[in-house]
Amino acid sequence: MSGPARKIGVFLCHCGGNISDVVDVNAVREFAAxxxxxxxxxxxRFMCSNEGQERLQRTIKERGLDGVVVACCTPKLYEDLFRGKAGEAGMNPYLLEIANVREQCSYAHRHEPAKATEKAKAIVKGQIEKVRRLxxxxxxxxPIHPGVAVIGAGIAGIHASLLLAxxxxxVTLIxxxxxxxxNMARSVKTFPTDDCAMCTLSPKMNEVYNHPGIDLMTYAEVREAERSPxxxxxxxxxxxxxxxxACIGCNRCTERCPVSTAKAPIQVASEWDQGLSKRKAIxxxxxxALPQLWTIDSDHCFYFQRGGTCRVCSMVCPAKAIDFTMKPxxxxLEVGAVVVATGFKEYDPTPLKHLAYGRHSDVVTQMQVARMLDYMGPTKGVVSRVSDGKPxxxxxxxxxxxxRGAPGDPDTHEYCSRVCCMVAVKHASLIKKARxxxxxxxxxxxxxxYxxxxxxxxxxxxxxxxKYVRGLPGKVEAGQGKLLVDVDDxxxxxxxxxxxDLVVLSAAMEPAPVDAILGSLHLDKTPDGFIKEYHAKxxxxxxxVxxxxIAGCAQGPKDITDSIAQAGAAAMNAAVFLGSGEMTLNPLxxxxxxxxxxACDRCTEVxxxxxxxVDLEALVARVDETSCEGCGKCTVVCPTGAISVRQFRKPQIEATIDALAPAPMAVNP
Ligand SMILES: Cc1cc2nc3c(=O)[nH]c(=O)nc-3n(C[C@H](O)[C@H](O)[C@H](O)COP(=O)(O)OP(=O)(O)OC[C@H]3O[C@@H](n4cnc5c(N)ncnc54)[C@H](O)[C@@H]3O)c2cc1C
Ligand code: SF4
Ligand code: SF4
Incomplete structure (x- = not known):
């Protein structure tokens, strides 16, 4: 390596025993020196503590360090913190590297301390060699653009919007x-207090609707998102x-709309009532509902589906509010921050053949029972058989x-949906109280x-x-005018x-389909399909990004209390981010x-x-630093090694590997 010598400081963390109980830190320190x-x-003991950070800063200043290796836990946790502290102490923050001797060493090789110590030395040496070449x-x-978009107006999106506004x-709430x-609006009552869901939700809906700081865009979806600094x-x-x-909410159009009437060729199942009732096209x-604005569902309206043959709604509307010529x-929308609160949908149990959902109308889901329990719902508050309407x-x-399905089962999810137990307890109790x-x-x-x-x-x-029975049914089948449920207690x-009379399935919560949003915002999913948080804890x-x-069930199944708590945290984080006024761009x-x-274009393809x-005039590839995530895909396909990610250049990576390679790697996993 050429160039002036570096002055590197190595700081080893015991992590309160998580590292030092396995790795001999004295030996690693002497080796590093x-x-x-x-x-x-x-x-x-704890490099992440206040005292640890002060030591780091003091040593940088006293020894005039221009390179640091902190041997501790995963860089995901404290790399930003240590780089920030190094920057405050006057060192370029990007001359600091983390040597992960916890997750990649002491945790993985708990029962082989001697070999783990040798591996820790190799990891530390690898990062020292890298820092020498940084x-x-x-x-x-x-600058951060003012304003925030909240996507999804369930309880989480509503709560986050109100706090931010x-x-x-x-705030623009989409x-x-x-x-x-x-979904909270469908719940009727909420566990564990049996509060009326609408009585608690409705005031918040009204507050959002009337808030001067919130622009509400309903019946609207984000089609694309572009990021710039x-x-x-x-x-x-x-x-x-x-x-x-101009709609005055008189409902005359709905009363007269022929769709879903007895003999109409177009019948529409109500989404609100989970298919247990019909709705009109308008x-x-x-x-x-807010806004109190009627909507024509053009996929099921005679005007749109039968060449303008029906205009009944426009004829009866006293406010002349119908406009068939409206276009998308x-x-x-330009904003500085985005809160994604797109919530969940109920799992469709049809693939689980043994439960007869979709085959027998008296097998329903908890969401359908929630609608039955609504006194304004399809069964006027009485939980009834779907087949004949009897209680x-x-x-x-x-x-x-x-x-909680078996790992790898394509028809189920491995995760626990967290709320279904209490939903069943709630619905069973409400039915028992009434009957x-x-x-x-x-x-x-x-x-x-819990x-x-x-x-x-x-x-x-x-x-x-x-009555509670520990065991899940092997089979549900029709017999004796009822459903027969077989279960081993x-x-x-x-x-x-x-x-x-009725079998009610406590179906899983699944993420709402948001792949388009995830794709354009470059967000990841966890293996269960929910949006991936930066760090789960x-x-x-x-x-x-x-x-x-993220807020509410978009991140994972949770109840209303947790959705609200998380929405508050998301709003606070977004407010701090927006309030800082400017953001540091990632130079890596x-x-x-x-x-x-x-100019072969391979990097642009991947x-x-x-x-x-590729700049066609200069015949050279150019990187837009504000869009680049530093993932390194381009570096792998470049045939000449012309493109590289800063601090991950070939000599830097090779020096790290050379330092690691001679060390004994025969450590059992
Ligand atoms: C049957 C049942 C009963 C329940 N009962 C209770 C209870 O009693 N107590 C309790 O604490 N919890 C209960 N829960 C859980 C509760 O419903 C959730 O905690 C809560 O609804 C989560 O709120 P959310 O805002 O995260 O998601 P949601 O309520 O799902 O709201 C998400 C919103 O985002 C919108 N959206 C989705 N995708 C997009 C998009 N691409 N663009 C724009 N908007 C989008 C949706 O239309 C929706 O309005 C129950 C759940 C179920 C299934
Ligand atoms: S669209 Fe017209 S008819 Fe329908 S509710 Fe509104 S005002 Fe009444
Ligand atoms: S035009 Fe469409 S929405 Fe209006 S009444 Fe006819 S079917 Fe219903």
């Missing part, structure tokens, strides 16, 4: 359906409602439908009553007479056959050596972020 350019090597990078900043940020409210440009498509703001989703509108006298609820004579069984695997007040709620359901070791509302935050991005570049293009 002997490496070329290392002028200081020390170890400490170049200082310039830290650039960009009350803090003075301009909801894809014709009304705000999300400190700014997101969202292309939002507003679908045509074919009803103008409709308001539910009485408290596209709006470009259900015997009901069997089945837990974990689509949740104590109803027989209700809940078939479960493990009943999860939250505040949940255990008491569950105990109360038993006092009401709800694991606690009594008996096989039961329970006759039921310490950054559950942040994402890998600076300025994008790709750059091109024009002398080596052949870049997922459209961050590189």
């Amino acid at each position: 002997k490496q070329t350019d290392v002028v200081s090597a020390s170890d400490f 170049r200082p990078l310039e830290v650039k900043t960009a 009350n803090l003075g940020h301009k 909801e894809k359906s014709p009304t705000i409210g999300g 400190g700014k997101f440009t969202l292309t939002v498509e507003k679908k045509p409602r074919y009803v103008t703001d 409709y308001l989703p539910f009485p408290q 509108e596209t709006v470009d 259900a006298e015997s009901i069997v609820m089945v837990q974990c439908v689509g949740s 104590p004579e109803a027989e209700i069984y809940i078939l479960y695997n493990d009943l999860r009553a 939250g505040k007040g949940f255990e008491e709620y569950y105990a109360h359901s038993m006092e009401l007479g709800v 694991m606690l009594t070791d008996r096989r039961l056959r329970i006759p039921a 310490i950054s559950p509302t942040e994402t890998a 600076k300025g994008v935050f 991005v790709a750059e091109v050596d024009p002398l080596l570049c052949r 870049c997922e972020f459209d961050a590189v293009h």
